[in-house]
Amino acid sequence: xxxxxxxxxxxxxxxxxxxxxxxxxxxxxxxxxxxxxxxxxxxxxxxxxxxxxxxxxxxxxxxxxxxxxxxxxxxxxxxxxxxxxxxxxxxxxxxxxxxxxxxxxxxxxxxxxxxxxxxxxxxxxxxxxxxxxxxxxxxxxxxxxxxxxxxxxxxxxxxxxxxxxxxxxxxxxxxxxxxxxxxxxxxxxxxxxxxxxxxxxxxxxxxxxxxxxxxxxxxxxxxxxxxxxxxxxxxxxxxxxxxxxxxxxxxxxxxxxxxxxxxxxxxxxxxxxxxxxxxxxxxxxxxxxxxxxxxxxxxxxxxxxxxxxxxxxxxxxxxxxxxxxxxxxxxxxx
Amino acid sequence: xxxxxxxxxxxxxxxxxxxxxxxxxxxxxxxxxxxxxxxxxxxxxxxxxxxxxxxxxxxxxxxxxxxxxxxxxxxxxxxxxxxxxxxxxxxxxxxxxxxxxxxxxxxxxxxxxxxxxxxxxxxxxxxxxxxxxxxxxxxxxxxxxxxxxxxxxxxxxxxxxxxxxxxxxxxxxxxxxxxxxxxxxxxxxxxxxxxxxxxxxxxxxxxxxxxxxxxxxxxxxxxxxxxxxxxxxxxxxxxxxxxxxxxxxxxxxxxxxxxxxxxxxxxxxxxxxxxxxxxxxxxxxxxxxxxxxxxxxxxxxxxxxxxxxxxxxxxxxxxxxxxxxxxxx
Numbered sequence: 001x002x003x004x005x006x007x008x009x010x011x012x013x014x015x016x017x018x019x020x021x022x023x024x025x026x027x028x029x030x031x032x033x034x035x036x037x038x039x040x041x042x043x044x045x046x047x048x049x050x051x052x053x054x055x056x057x058x059x060x061x062x063x064x065x066x067x068x069x070x071x072x073x074x075x076x077x078x079x080x081x082x083x084x085x086x087x088x089x090x091x092x093x094x095x096x097x098x099x100x101x102x103x104x105x106x107x108x109x110x111x112x113x114x115x116x117x118x119x120x121x122x123x124x125x126x127x128x129x130x131x132x133x134x135x136x137x138x139x140x141x142x143x144x145x146x147x148x149x150x151x152x153x154x155x156x157x158x159x160x161x162x163x164x165x166x167x168x169x170x171x172x173x174x175x176x177x178x179x180x181x182x183x184x185x186x187x188x189x190x191x192x193x194x195x196x197x198x199x200x201x202x203x204x205x206x207x208x209x210x211x212x213x214x215x216x217x218x219x220x221x222x223x224x225x226x227x228x229x230x231x232x233x234x235x236x237x238x239x240x241x242x243x244x245x246x247x248x249x250x251x252x253x254x255x256x257x258x259x260x261x262x263x264x265x266x267x268x269x270x271x272x273x274x275x276x277x278x279x280x281x282x283x284x285x286x287x288x289x290x291x292x293x294x295x296x297x298x299x300x301x302x303x304x305x306x307x308x309x310x311x312x313x314x315x316x317x318x319x320x321x322x323x324x325x326x327x328x329x330x331x332x333x334x
Numbered sequence: 335x336x337x338x339x340x341x342x343x344x345x346x347x348x349x350x351x352x353x354x355x356x357x358x359x360x361x362x363x364x365x366x367x368x369x370x371x372x373x374x375x376x377x378x379x380x381x382x383x384x385x386x387x388x389x390x391x392x393x394x395x396x397x398x399x400x401x402x403x404x405x406x407x408x409x410x411x412x413x414x415x416x417x418x419x420x421x422x423x424x425x426x427x428x429x430x431x432x433x434x435x436x437x438x439x440x441x442x443x444x445x446x447x448x449x450x451x452x453x454x455x456x457x458x459x460x461x462x463x464x465x466x467x468x469x470x471x472x473x474x475x476x477x478x479x480x481x482x483x484x485x486x487x488x489x490x491x492x493x494x495x496x497x498x499x500x501x502x503x504x505x506x507x508x509x510x511x512x513x514x515x516x517x518x519x520x521x522x523x524x525x526x527x528x529x530x531x532x533x534x535x536x537x538x539x540x541x542x543x544x545x546x547x548x549x550x551x552x553x554x555x556x557x558x559x560x561x562x563x564x565x566x567x568x569x570x571x572x573x574x575x576x577x578x579x580x581x582x583x584x585x586x587x588x589x590x591x592x593x594x595x596x597x598x599x600x601x602x603x604x605x606x607x608x609x610x611x612x613x614x615x616x617x618x619x620x621x622x623x624x625x626x627x628x629x630x631x632x633x634x635x636x637x638x639x640x641x642x643x644x645x646x647x648x649x650x651x652x653x654x655x656x657x658x659x660x661x662x663x
Contacts, residue, residue: 151349154594154646156602159619159638163631166623167361246492250605253494254620269494273609276502283502287495295490302486 024231027307034303037296044293048113051106058090058100062107063261066098077278095279096271104263105289111264112293115178116244120237122183123244127190128233132221134191135198146195152188158250160185165256174258182247190236197232201225231308238301242294249290265290342650346643353639354406358399361632362389372628373430385430388412402427406636426633431625436633440615446516447614449526450533450606451599457538458545459592463585465542466549471576473554481546488543497536497609504532514610537606541595545588553584586657590649597645601638 028034047054055061070076076096080086091102134145161181168177201207201224210224251257252266260267268286276283369386370377377385391398404410405425412419412428421428426436469481504511514532517525556562557580565575604616611617615634622630654660 147349151353154598154642155353156598156638156642158604159601159616159635162604162619162623163357163635164360166626166628166631242490249492250494253492254604254608256620256623266494269498273498273501276498277506280502283498287498291491291495294492295487298486298490 024304024307028303031303031306033299034307037299037303040292040296041300044109044296045113047106048109051103051110054106055100055103058102059088060100060103062099062103062263064099066093066100068098070095070098074278077275091285092281094268095275095282101282101285104268105265105285108263108265108268108286109289109293111175111258111262112245112248112290115175115182115248115258116241118175118179119182119186119244119247120240122179123187123190123240124233124237126183126187128194128226128229130187130191131194132198132225134195135202136217136221145191149188149191149195152185153192155185157182157186158247161247161251162254162256165251174262178248178251178257182244186240186243186247190233190240193232193236194229197229198225201228235301235305235308238297238304242297242301245290245294245297342647346647349643350636350640354403354636355399357632357635357639358402359395361628362398363395377430381430388428426636427629429622429627429630431627432630436629439618439630440633440637443613443615443618445518445520446612447600447603447607447616449519449530450537450603450612450614451596453530453534454537454541454599454603454606455592455596457534458541459588460542461538462542462545463549463588466546466588467553467576467581467584469546470550470553470557485543485546488539489547491540493536493540493605494609496539497532497606500532500536501610514612516612533606533610533612536609537603545592548591549584549588552587553580556580556584559583583657583659586653586660589656590653593649593652594642594645597642597648598638600641601634 070078070093078093078095078098080092086092091100091105093099094101094104130145130149134142134149137145164181164185165177207220207224210220215223248257249264249266249269252264253270255267255270257266258264265286269283269290272283272286369382369389369391372389373382373385386392389398393401401410405421405423405427407423409423410421410425410427412421419428421435421437424437426440428434429436429439432439465481465485469478469485472478472481501513505513511528511532514529517529519526557576562575562580565579566572570579601615601619603614604620606612607614607616608620615637618630619634621627622634
């Protein structure tokens with residue numbers, strides 16, 4: 001999957017013969033912030049993958065209640081300092097229930113990353129499909145798809161996603177539903193990008209040559225266009241990932257996302273709102289996890305974007321000379 | 335100009351019609367009995383039968399949809415068995431669970447949502463344009479790096495984290511502010527403002543990061559344009575160059591984006607409303623979703639969609655007004 005490139009930043013993931021994948025990775029590695037973000041995300045992926053293993057090492061599981069560890073006289077606040085941190089419970093326990101917080105956070109990382117990655121994959125599939133079709137199709141297809149895309153971009157995503165939760169039967173697995181809902185509703189930006197990129201690619205010689213030799217449109221898209229589209233699509237996917245993570249957390253926070261007892265950072269935060277006086281650790285931990293994750297993804301996405309942007313690369317060479325940079329004034333970046 | 339508006343209005347209407355078809359289809363043809371869902375968990379079979387008759391669920395789907403549209407544009411009469419209940423246009427049906435007309439429920443929730451949207455937008459615009467401008471003018475310096483990191487952190491923080499942080503800091507530890515409880519503006523303006531302060535700050539901070547990034551890039555772009563270079567060559571002072579000549583073009587996309595965002599805040603500020611217990615339209619949506627109150631869900635989606643479509647037209651007009659080079663065609 002293309003999105004894995006963003007997390008591991010390993011060269012072998014970029015097998016697509018995009019223009020200078022190596023060069024891009026080298027530029028990415030030159031940015032300390034992007035490196036740090038990639039390291040953080042690597043740890044996070046490890047945490048998510050190894051969640052059952054870590055739980056076994058700690059000797060806990062995410063759903064066992066420990067009534068003896070919470071003070072029922074004080075409404076269920078954990079005994080001990082920092083929310084009941086101990087050798088058995090590395091990050092303390094959940095107030096009220098006494099469930100192990102470390103394991104729940106680790107399993108929460110799984111939910112968060114899986115939903116975000118899955119939704120991004122759906123967004124890429126639909127976005128690339130619609131974008132290509134809009135660029136290559138006849139006038140009717142083009143105007144129809146462009147209009148649909150415009151509407152999809154404009155509509156408030158969260159409202160629609162929440163509303164969608166009302167019609168799907170309650171026994172449908174929620175993480176899958178979240179992937180579908182986010183993926184189906186938020187592909188507009190990707191489709192726009194792919195269409196614009198394809199249109200500009202169509203003007204290039206190698207694409208014209210391929211068209212003149214008389215291959216089918218499908219072949220043109222697969223052999224000539226898709227490889228060149230990989231770079232911008234990956235960049236945009238890197239922007240979508242943190243948004244999707246926040247979306248999942250938001251939906252779970254609102255009680256319309258992942259259902260308990262499945263651990264989710266967003267859901268933890270929503271219960272934490274009633275506990276922040278008595279047990280601040282319970283607020284801080286999921287908040288920190290979510291913040292660090294989205295920040296790391298955002299920083300890495302920013303780095304990937306800059307590394308793929310030839311204008312940005314030339315600007316780096318100019319150096320930090322303020323006056324020079326100001327007067328040369330290359331186009332905006334954000 | 336008139337032609338432009340007519341065309342945009344027709345386009346908007348078409349979009350909303352399509353939206354209504356999609357929404358109606360999703361919600362009333364989806365698996366599950368809409369009458370049972372609309373009526374709620376405590377309904378007995380007779381009540382469900384009555385709801386089914388009122389929603390005219392026995393009719394073909396297109397007739398049902400026609401009734402739905404008719405209700406929005408012309409109002410609708412519901413027979414309650416003994417009497418006739420009239421629902422004025424725009425009628426989004428009845429919420430059986432609350433025993434109330436959906437339109438009335440929306441109107442009840444409007445002031446809280448509007449209060450939040452106006453205040454948060456003011457905070458976001460002021461803060462966003464100021465930081466964006468500063469970071470563009472101090473390009474390459476330490477100020478820019480700090481501001482870039484702050485805005486990155488801002489975009490990465492969901493509102494329920496920053497909101498929770500603000501609540502903990504100002505209400506629990508410092509105890510400078512009371513825990514927000516919505517007070518209508520018409521009741522007590524001073525209390526209204528005090529209670530809205532944190533929601534405004536939370537949503538405004540989050541949104542401002544977006545405007546800061548946009549403002550920064552658009553300022554840089556404007557400053558690189560030929561006419562600015564010409565002014566500079568003629569020896570116009572840097573300060574005057576920015577305030578007199580560059581700002582106007584730079585601010586155009588920001589204004590346009592803020593107008594578009596303003597539309598999506600009507601219903602779209604779900605998280606902030608839930609976080610601070612504001613009785614707004616977004617909170618209504620969440621409540622209706624968890625209780626499966628379908629008529630309300632449909633209505634909120636339609637109203638939010640309408641607000642967004644209108645806001646986008648306003649955004650384009652504002653863009654043209656701010657940047658004269660853009661013509662409305």
